[in-house]
Amino acid sequence: MQAYRALESRFARLAALQDAAGILGWDAQTLMPEGAAGPRADQLAVLKGLAHDILTGPETVDGLAAAEDEAAGLGPWEGANLREMRRAWIHASAVPRDLVEASSRAVSRAEMTWREARRTADFPLLAPDLAEVLRLQREIGAAKGAVLGLAPYDALLDGYDPGLRRARIDPLFADLRTWLPDLVARARAAQAADASPQALDGPFPVDLQRAIGLVLMEAAGFDFTRGRLDISLHPFCGGATDDVRITTRYDESDVTRALMGVLHETGHALYEQGRPAAFRQQPVGAARGMSLHESQSLIVEMQACRTREFAGYLAPLLARTFGRDGGAWSADNLHRLYTRVEPGFIRVDADEATYPAHILLRYEIETAMIAGDLGVPDLPGAFNDGMRDLLGLTVPDDRVGCLQDIHWPGGAWGYFPTYTLGALAAAQLFRAARADEPDLLPALGRGDFTPLRVWLRRHVHAQGSLLETDELLAAATGAPLGTEAFRAHLEARYAAP
Amino acid sequence: MQAYRALESRFARLAALQDAAGILGWDAQTLMPEGAAGPRADQLAVLKGLAHDILTGPETVDGLAAAEDEAAGLGPWEGANLREMRRAWIHASAVPRDLVEASSRAVSRAEMTWREARRTADFPLLAPDLAEVLRLQREIGAAKGAVLGLAPYDALLDGYDPGLRRARIDPLFADLRTWLPDLVARARAAQAADASPQALDGPFPVDLQRAIGLVLMEAAGFDFTRGRLDISLHPFCGGATDDVRITTRYDESDVTRALMGVLHETGHALYEQGRPAAFRQQPVGAARGMSLHESQSLIVEMQACRTREFAGYLAPLLARTFGRDGGAWSADNLHRLYTRVEPGFIRVDADEATYPAHILLRYEIETAMIAGDLGVPDLPGAFNDGMRDLLGLTVPDDRVGCLQDIHWPGGAWGYFPTYTLGALAAAQLFRAARADEPDLLPALGRGDFTPLRVWLRRHVHAQGSLLETDELLAAATGAPLGTEAFRAHLEARYAAP
Structure with missing residues (x-):
């Protein structure tokens, strides 16, 4: 040895x-x-x-x-x-x-x-x-x-994402392409038939938004002796071993985004804080890869916190904190706000149903560019064509088109697909966790993340990089990464009759 | 090359x-x-x-x-x-x-x-x-x-402090011993005959104290594009090249200390920010040594900001900010508060007239301990004897005696003398600056540090480590380090008829 x-x-x-x-x-x-x-x-x-x-x-x-x-x-x-x-x-x-x-x-x-x-x-x-x-x-x-x-x-x-290959991604993304447009259309039709959500009336002072964010982090199990919450222009989860630092940004006219941002980064942070203690300074103690990392942010933000159950906990907390009441502050309305499907130009603002389209487009473009089949001068045209095909949107200028993300100038080529692979993994893990922990959803309705967190710690966080991604998913959920749980999740949340 | x-x-x-x-x-x-x-x-x-x-x-x-x-x-x-x-x-x-x-x-x-x-x-x-x-x-x-x-x-x-030797320190400290006790006694007698300063009535909210601190830093010339002000338990000036970070701590019942703390650290920061740009990452671009570094904090805090002129600027700023008035908020009273001489147990709380006694004692003890003439078990006794001899105080317990400073357990032996050498240098530099810049004191009365800062930048900050300490002082003031300017300063401020 x-x-x-x-x-x-x-x-x-x-x-x-x-x-x-x-x-x-x-x-x-x-x-x-x-x-x-x-x-x-x-x-x-x-x-x-x-x-x-x-x-x-x-x-x-x-x-x-x-x-x-x-x-x-x-x-x-x-x-x-x-x-x-x-x-x-x-x-x-x-x-x-x-x-x-x-x-x-x-x-x-x-x-x-x-x-x-x-x-x-x-x-x-x-x-x-x-x-x-x-x-x-x-x-x-x-x-x-x-x-x-x-x-x-x-x-x-x-x-x-160690072990990730195009041959693994292509069939998953091809499958999404076959059913996602129709699902988005049905979701939008259902929403059009339903009552529009009422906007929450601001302003929302930053200190109160921050206070609620801290309450939610605490509830989710963030360990404040080994981490912090601060402010940055672009929210992220960073820092160091036993010193996990997440950030958000606040908009006094909108409380919904900063809170979901905090919950998203908290998901990343729980993964970092839950890495195996004995190997936290070793490669095997690192998070397994960016797809699983994104799955941990999305399982908190999308799978857990945009449920009707969680809205039942969050809505009165918001109303109480800001001293408001009325229908806009009901759990039903908050849930409608948090599950709105609407194609838009900006990836980071996209809902979970239209988000994959942004990734399919970027994946197609960056694979072609790395292969030498698409040159830089042709990038804006290809991007805008894709936005029309995939989301039905006409890009007015490159600011909200191919210039919106830092990844390509930042040298992060091969990163984009992990966002959607993370969404697939999140759905798959959440379904397995619910099956193992029948109290998981009711607990979220009480602001109690314990069943979810304990399950994730055991099946994901504490595993570090012991297993390959598909091995970990198979051990935790019974199958390697697939699209089925994600499809079932979107159907249930957005297109149920 | x-x-x-x-x-x-x-x-x-x-x-x-x-x-x-x-x-x-x-x-x-x-x-x-x-x-x-x-x-x-x-x-x-x-x-x-x-x-x-x-x-x-x-x-x-x-x-x-x-x-x-x-x-x-x-x-x-x-x-x-x-x-x-x-x-x-x-x-x-x-x-x-x-x-x-x-x-x-x-x-x-x-x-x-x-x-x-x-x-x-x-x-x-x-x-x-x-x-x-x-x-x-x-x-x-x-x-x-x-x-x-x-x-x-x-x-x-x-x-x-490169080049510093006991042979250089001993005569300076021996000289201080001959006249300082008498000066302190006369200062206290003069104060006893004078009206006692009135305490400022709090509370002083932290955010307002911080706001005033920022105003004072700005006035002193702190460059906020290359530094910050934050909070720590023990105030210090740290950080990195072009990123000078000073800290203070706030007490809502006392505004005077945090402000002088900020000004003290600002003096250190001006030195760091003013180091020669072309050599800032090189040894010659570093500050010359700890004596000169301390001189820069003391020239701001003690020489500039405890003058009657500066009190004339600061008093109305404080009164306005906290919405107070009355005699306690007069410049005269503030100046009396800021020039109080009173022997005490704690070095970091000492006024500038009694401070050297704390250093003489520590210097005597640590030189003896390094020489092997005083053992650790005998430290408390030696410390307490010295406090009685030098300051006339009976130390009630080691918490306010030989355990008060972190330097000795912290391995900083040979550091203490630089505090008092810095005080001597500050007096010497300030006198030279006043002679060169007749508007220096009147400008301080308007909250304008420009004449002082420009002079210090040229004669001290921008010199980096080009010269040895005594060479720098001789070039700036006409003489190597001595006690005379310090003595004249204390006589004028505390013992003038």
Whole structure:
């Protein structure tokens, strides 16, 4: 075990560096004064470079070989940890250091240009920088693919979700395409026949919104001795080991979004806080991948908190806190507000029924671009065509079109599909949890997340990266990832007679 | 210049690591949830170890030798930078790594024990841990001293204030001893004859105190695009390059202390923000040492902001903000409150006339302990004897006696004298600034710090570590560090007829 133990201590140092970067990254998005951006970028680049050195250095290479020779003596967690160490090493060592650095610089530049291009809806301004990011992503995909024996896009996918392949995604997404448009149409028809939800009348002071968010986090099981809630322009879940920091943003004219945002990030945070304590600084103790991570935010936000049961708990809490009453503050109305289906331009604002269309479009586009079948100049046209085909919308300008997301200029190619895979997994896990825990929904009606959280902790959070994604889902739900539970969920919630 | 340039880039990486640790340290004292303490300690230890590796690695050793060979071609800043690089290397490499780590562990343990020992006024509880810290400090002093050709205590001093020696301190402190007790006695007699200041009637809501603090920081010239004000239990100035973070704590029953605390830390911050832009990530761009750093906090807090002129600006601002009036809110009364001389047990609460006595005592004790002439068991007795001799006070228990400061358990031996040296330097610099800028005091009466700040920026902040402390003071004030300006300042403020 000697070689393995030495690797464990090496990877714990790596985790400490990544945790340091996690806090610095959180700080940059929440509190950092603007003039510190340059030095902060230097700090993060140095930490990233040192982490890369630790991960790819000769001691790691030799240690992995030696530990794999003695792997027969390892228990299941240690064995899986060694597998994940090797996986991390492959991803880090497959890409030459100058390519990593070139990509990092190109991304920094493109993200900066993107902010301006989006503000002014000026895609040609972004195009050259985006082309450079794409070129380097294709190189990275090719370099990783050569080592992993994968096509470039699959190699990129593997970086966000170990084991994920186009061959796994394509049939799932093809299936969604066959029934989702009809379901959305039926949901909208049903809503049109129903009473329109009444808007809640504001204003909603930020301090009260924050107070309710804290109540909901507490109810969901967020551990405030190991995490915080703060404010950022773009909500996220970040931070470090035993220091999970989620953010939201507040709009005094709308209380519904900040709260669901808090619940969404709380789902991510419960996963992070629930990772196996004995391996929290080791690769096997990390969350399994971005699809499962998204499933944990969506299981809280979409599956649990947009139920009629939860609206029965939340509505009086809101009414009491803001000192309001009347029909708009009823549980039924709040539930209608929270389950509205309406195609729109912006992915992050989409309801769960139309959201997959945004992802199908981006998946189609980015796979074609990585394959070299679609060039940067043709991106806006392809995007707008897709919005018309998939959502029936005519994009007025690129600001609400292909410039809306940071992912592509940000170098996150191969990330988008995990959002919808996460939605599928969330539905599948929630159905299994309800079957195992009959009190799950009634408990949510009392603001009690315990049955759900205990089930998730056991079947997902505490598993870390012990299993592959489909193995974990099969163990927890009886089947690998599929579309059926998601379809049944949408039918029941939106298109039930 | 090739070897020198390579060193510059190596030291910039080092600065980035130290900056990262600066933000993580700030976070730990302001926002971090308690459960994150363990992982945060790991993060800081890893960063510290990596910084040590960069500073002492063979590339630094070889680079320093090569750059020194070509030093004739360097300009004054580059030459001074090389000198400071060598100085940093000597301090880091003089101490064996296992001694650094043993000291770091002993300090962590002793700090933890100290919190409990102070709370319960139980010196024997701390004694064994403190003895271990002292033993390792003596070893560190000896190891550095062997390389630097210095006695152990001088070698420790040099780590906080390059070039500082006992031979420099002893005559200054001996001089203070001859006239300070009499001055304090005369100041107290004068105050006894005068009207007692009236207390300001609270409460003082935290948000208003914070708002005034921000106004004062702005007035003093704090650059909020490169810094922040937050809250911590123990106020400090920390953070990173172009990201200077000061903290304060608020007491709703007393407004005077938080404001002076903010002004004190703002003085430190102005030094950090004013370091030479071209060398901010290099050793020569660092603040010159702790004595000059303290001079910058004291020149703002004590020299500038406890003047009658500044009270004339501050008093109406306070009265307006809290909606009060009456004699207690007059500038005269506020000035009397802010210039009260009264011996007390607690160093950090001491006025500027009695403060040096606290330092003389600690200096005497810690030099004796490092020299091996005073043992840990005899510390409380020596401390209490000194408090009686120097301040005429009988220490009731060790909580307000030798357990009050974190410095000794914290491993900061050789640090205490810089507080009083800073007070001497502040008086000397302020007198020179007033002579150069006749509008300096009248401007402070209008809340305008510009003349003072511009003078300090030029003569102190922008100098970084180009000059040695006495060289800088001689260039700025015409003389190396002395007691005369401080004495004249105290005579004028407290004992004028």
